[in-house]
Amino acid sequence: DIQMTQSPSSLSASVGDRVTIICRASQSTNNYLNWYQQRPGKAPRLLIYAANTLQSGVPSRFSGSGSGTDFTLTISSLQPEDFATYYCQQSYGIPQTFGQGTKLEIK
């Protein structure tokens, strides 16, 4: 199985900050790497797919980059609604696996 590790597990930041979340795979995912946002009490929402493609309707302050085993999600200027938990997911191997999540909190 491909193991996904996110860092940090939690992060405190302020509105307007630039934030980067890292996702590392135990082996190459061939860029089949997706990012999701989950607000408390809500279902997850797709932000980025195939490492760097912004899902329709997602604000442009979100961006994804990386290749092979190392990927990043960047939020260029945090907004109040961005405080949530973020997950990466690989779909290159079966079983498909998620990172453990990064909880983004208000400082």
Next chain:
Amino acid sequence: EVQLVESGGGLVQPGRSLRLSCAASGFKFDDYAMHWVRQGPGKGLEWVSGLSWNSGSLGYGDSVKGRFTISRDNAKNSLYLQMNSLRTEDTALYYCVRGPPLVTTILYNWFDPWGQGTLVTVSS
């Protein structure tokens, strides 16, 4: 509007069975791969199972393999998850999620949108 509505969850004893359903609307169901993803209380996301549009490609997570069976009825725009030999660790909110269009594999998928989930509690 694209909608995925799960049903069938509830309280069940260990060792028993349960069948989840997902009713899809607002899109051409038989063009899309579909998946189940679960989230235990206070925990992260876990992929459970996926099925391609024509049922030709399917897969399961390690923890449910041999106990759960995914299926679909394209005529009814519905996805199912038959869960047998349930364990306390299967307690979770089960989400029905859609893969991308016009792919014949459950690999290389992303999940959008997600339903609101149906809660399964396995307890004696």
